[in-house]
Amino acid sequence: MTVQDSTAPDAALGLAGIPHTGEAVTADGHLTEPQAEDFNHARSAPPDPQWYKNAVFYEVLVRAFNDSDGNGTGDLRGLADKLDYLQWLGVDCLWLPPFYASPLRDGGYDISDFRAVLPEFGTVDDFSYLLDQAHKRGIRVITDLVLNHTSDAHPWFQESRQHPDGPYGDYYVWSDTDDRYPDARIIFVDTETSNWTYDPVRGQFYWHRFFSHQPDLNYENPEVQEAMLDVLRFWLDIGIDGFRLDAVPYLFEEEGTNCENLPRTHEFLKRCRKVVDDEYPGRVLLAEANQWPADVVQYFGDPSIGGDECHMAFHFPLMPRIFMAARRESRFPISEILAQTPSIPSGAQWGIFLRNHDELTLEMVTDEERDYMYAEYAKDPRMKANIGIRRRLAPLIDNDRNQQELFTALLLSLPGSPVLYYGDEIGMGDNIWLGDRDAVRTPMQWSPDRNAGFSRCDPGRLYLPAIADPVYGFQAVNVESQMNNTSSLLHWTRRMLQVRSEHQAFGLGDFTELGSSNPSVLAYLRRHGDDVVLCVNNLSRFPQPVELHLSDHDGCVPVELTGGVRFPAIGELPYLLTLPGHGFYWFQITAHLEEGEPL
Amino acid sequence: MSTRPLHAVASLTDDLRAWLPAQRWFAAKGRELSSVRVERATLLSGGDPALLHAVIEVDDGERYQLLIGVRDELTDQLHASFIGKLGESFAYEATQDPELMAVLLDLLAHGSDEGGLRWEREPGVEVVTGLRARPVGVEQSNTSVVFGYHYIFKLFRRPVPGKNRDVELHRALFRAGSKQVAEPVAVVEDGGEGAVLGFAQRYFADAVEGWAMATASVRDLLAEGDLHAGEVGGDFAAEAGRLGTAVAQVHADLAAQLGAETVGADRIGGAVDQMHGRLDAVLAEVPALAEHEPMLRAAFDAVRGLAEGVEVQHVHGDLHLGQVLRTTTGWVLIDFEGEPASRPDERLLMRSPLRDVAGMLRSFDYAALHLLAGDDADTQADHQRLTRAAEWADRNRSAFCAGYAAVGVGDPRAQTVLLRAFELDKAVYEVAYEHRNRPDWVGIPLAAIRRAG
Incomplete structure (x- = not known):
């Protein structure tokens, strides 16, 4: 065993002893990467090529759901232990935000190794176990994959900055100057001043559309395209049912454009789709493009052949309008956005949601409507985050059971596959005093026991405190008590999912x-x-x-x-x-x- | 049935004398009719059921058009539309019969010029057929039928020779590319005198009347204890602003297409005299108005002093919240027939666009107060409700004007003298109408007049 050297490509990973990218370097300078054959593979889910059109999705944060080892943080084994509950509830597919190795400077969307699991969540084999157990119950699992960039701790980036002439020298977008692509907007205006950052190690600037610790991959390089397709294959071989592709509009850059939605970006997505169709039929790609539906439809691809890019895309503007419609007691906010939604290819489906792990986004409303939403739903300034509102469903609608039911009924019956957010089925609350978007990421409330039954650890060790206020606290709102009460929101939600599953017209x-x-x-x-x-x-x-x-x-x-x-x-x-x-x-x-x- | 349509309808005249006075669109409702004369009749479709078109004249000289269905057996659903027996067959009001209305849609789609009736699509329009027809519920002076989710066909019950204002203004606005009107689809004309008998337009299946939208907002406000109109979830100001913009856009398009002019002291003086004339008539009928007479006359006379003249153009002519529809793409104005109380030749005159604005502002006042008709401002609770309703009216009237001004055709609030006179003139008319028809509501226009004093 050699002493870890700070210039080793895997030095920043913190994955010593766990299979990871860059464990070894071949004679020609290539990094050794874990292969799917090295791990257990899950059994297959029941075949159904159109499953995603009828499915009810359930977004669950691994960190927040169930802690199996008592360290205060939820993990993959813990989630696997709760699959019986999710099967009972009637969900068809779990969506897990990223669980890859990461320095966690962007909620795990800063991936430092696509082929390793964040150690506090478990291992690749733990994921494989979760997947196997889910498939056994007829539940599918998809996860986020960030195609556009990596963390700067990724061994690829470490190699690229240290060995410009090595095999990874061209993996990122390097430049001697910081003035190329001036028409590309800066997305995180609060933290970043430029899309270029100088790297003193390589002596050049690198391109990043998001945080400066997230360098963009260089899709001009055919090897990068192949490497990312191999990342897809790695997880698909293990058995995953699909990916939510994060930040898809930004893969390519071109001078004189805003570097968004470029034709070559679509070409690469078509390649991803071809890999899925040819090698892994029945798995899905879901595009995350926070844009108007008329612009998002291009990510479904060619309608004449039923779509040849992503199978699904989120419909972002519908959600704030459901809230607005109820507040105004008028159907028009919803009717308008549905009337403006173009038809989609025969093989495509929208994903729709009321709430998710991010704030309630208000980018897809006019300024006037945004002011209105703030006034109605974010009465305390701390309820606001970025351009949105950081609240859960129940507190947004004053814990009104009638409205919870109405909103859920809308979600389950409007066109698209509904995505539930963990905890909303029991009407969990939020904690607006936690930083960033953590208000809506607190531990799942299983029982009135210590730590809401989420973890056996010392309460001070929890990754975030459980909600403890008198209305939404885990003593009052938890799965156990609602299981025992057939008139609870939980039982109601379950019945509605059952009804929905009996009618294909909904999907x-x-x-x-x-x-x-x-x-x-x-x-x-x-x-x-x-x-x-x-x-x-x-x-x-x-x-x-x-x-x-x-x-x-x-x-x-x-x-x-x-x-x-x-x-x-x-x-x-x-x-x-x-x-x-x-x-x-x-x-x-x-x-x-x-x-x-x-x- | 007889193959001679005129004879067939003529044999129904006794039944029609009994039937006509009960129809909503019949002008002399509830009055004994001494004679009905069949002016013309055309067989539009033979067989069973058959469809007849007829124009009749009643004893006061008014002319009406009828669509009469004839069946060997009457379905349950058509019993309410029965007019009379025709030999062994049954004659009935045909707009209630989906089967016969399908025939009508075919005529609109394919065109026809027979028996003196000309059915013609608008240029470039394709008409879908095979749509299910249903009659529209309540209507004052015409009868409309909706086809599927596509078209609405209006039968002008009292056809007037010459140009039809509703059709002409719709065509002009459509030519201008207006998004605030329903596309004209087809027209039925009398081949002889050129009267428009029917008008088909695109139907907004998803639309809601402005009145229903506005009163939903008022209801939301009054259900709150003490929040201001701008603080409740159902605030309507944004919609009122968009509505103002739509109305101003229609005015701008009408002026661009059909012209505008400035009228001087003569025309102005004539208009003011008419306001005084209307007031004279109402004062004789409603004594409660007397205390406001000096204020009203002064407001009308102030218009005579407008040295720079008054801009006139073609306008909607009868604009209120019941004449606007909220669709999923914005506000649409309907029914450009003009003021129902005026004579047809008067309706064709150019008028100040502020007439439309005044009509809409009065309508906001009605929407705010309609739930409180009969409330007594002297009791504490009612006073609170009236104050809050008035606040709603002020907020939305102001938002409407701001939205109107945003188009750049002028801010109505800058023309206080004219707008005030038009609003008061309208309110005086409303006092008379409510006094006759809904005495409980007379307080709404009276309160507006009192506030203006």
């Missing part, structure tokens, strides 16, 4: 908004073949009547989906419904049946 159906003369009621049809679901939502806190024009379904009977109650048949005249404040209905529109006939 695969087309969407038609039904107008009505009442601006507070949002009604729409989801239709897939014979499966026709009618959703009616009252965005007002007051009871509302609504007359719907359903005469296309003359003679059909609406059957309420949660209770199976048959409503009066639809006729030629407008169909009258009354809804309680913040009430909603899901109906299946069925061909007429005589009273008493089985459904």
